[in-house]
Amino acid sequence: xxASVSFVASGLxxxxxxxxxxxxxxxxxxxxxxxxxxxxxLPFVSVSLEELLPRLQRQASAQAIWLEIESDGGAELDRILxxxxxxxxxxxxxxxxxxxxxxxxxxxxxxRHPDVELVFDGTPADRAAALAIAxxxxxxxxxxxxxxxxxxxxxxxxxxxxxxVSRIAATLARLSVGPDAPDETPEPSVGSVPDVPLDAVRQVxxxxxxxxxFFQEELFADPAxxxxxxxxxx
Numbered sequence: 001x002x003a004s005v006s007f008v009a010s011g012l013x014x015x016x017x018x019x020x021x022x023x024x025x026x027x028x029x030x031x032x033x034x035x036x037x038x039x040x041x042l043p044f045v046s047v048s049l050e051e052l053l054p055r056l057q058r059q060a061s062a063q064a065i066w067l068e069i070e071s072d073g074g075a076e077l078d079r080i081l082x083x084x085x086x087x088x089x090x091x092x093x094x095x096x097x098x099x100x101x102x103x104x105x106x107x108x109x110x111x112r113h114p115d116v117e118l119v120f121d122g123t124p125a126d127r128a129a130a131l132a133i134a135x136x137x138x139x140x141x142x143x144x145x146x147x148x149x150x151x152x153x154x155x156x157x158x159x160x161x162x163x164x165v166s167r168i169a170a171t172l173a174r175l176s177v178g179p180d181a182p183d184e185t186p187e188p189s190v191g192s193v194p195d196v197p198l199d200a201v202r203q204v205x206x207x208x209x210x211x212x213x214f215f216q217e218e219l220f221a222d223p224a225x226x227x228x229x230x231x232x233x234x
Contacts, residue, residue, distance in 0.1 A: 021052075022034060024049070033127065064094045067081075071100075
């Protein structure tokens with residue numbers, strides 16, 4: 001990898017909130033991540049993989065660490081993955097890792113914390129969802145709430161989930177049109193739900209809970225889908 005590649009940094013001196021810190025293996029990889037962050041109207045900073053570890057030493061805060069990689073970087077990538085796992089475990093930064101399926105083994109061997117969002121061969125929609133989940137976790141814990149979201153009052157929980165789902169929808173709408181296309185995407189309607197029978201939703205939720213009787217929950221953990229099912233049922 002060419003260590004001299006320079007990546008674009010957005011709003012380094014002007015953002016009023018912590019940025020999304022993107023570390024990418026190439027300009028194309030950085031562009032994939034930055035388009036999602038920009039589509040979500042979030043400030044971001046892009047650095048090369050070689051710059052990430054020194055940058056973390058002086059990064060006071062970040063909405064998330066986003067690692068966008070295209071190939072196995074060997075021992076250097078292993079060190080980065082171990083550091084990201086440690087950052088997630090210490091609750092300092094939430095993290096997102098986007099990579100091809102060919103890297104699932106080396107990544108899974110070093111990323112053990114469940115708060116690291118993994119996206120393999122993902123679409124812009126997958127990346128937007130991972131970013132929303134990472135930010136939701138950070139804001140939730142900043143309020144000093146226990147990690148078990150079922151303890152939060154239902155109304156407050158649903159409002160927050162609804163806000164995040166609406167943000168994902170708006171982000172995907174912006175990503176789906178070209179830069180010159182007029183912004184004619186309607187705002188997500190409050191309270192609208194797909195035409196799905198309530199019993200069907202409840203059966204899916206019940207089936208997912210029954211699965212935990214036979215397998216460890218971590219094997220099939222999918223918090224984003226669980227949240228969406230709960231929201232749809234409500």
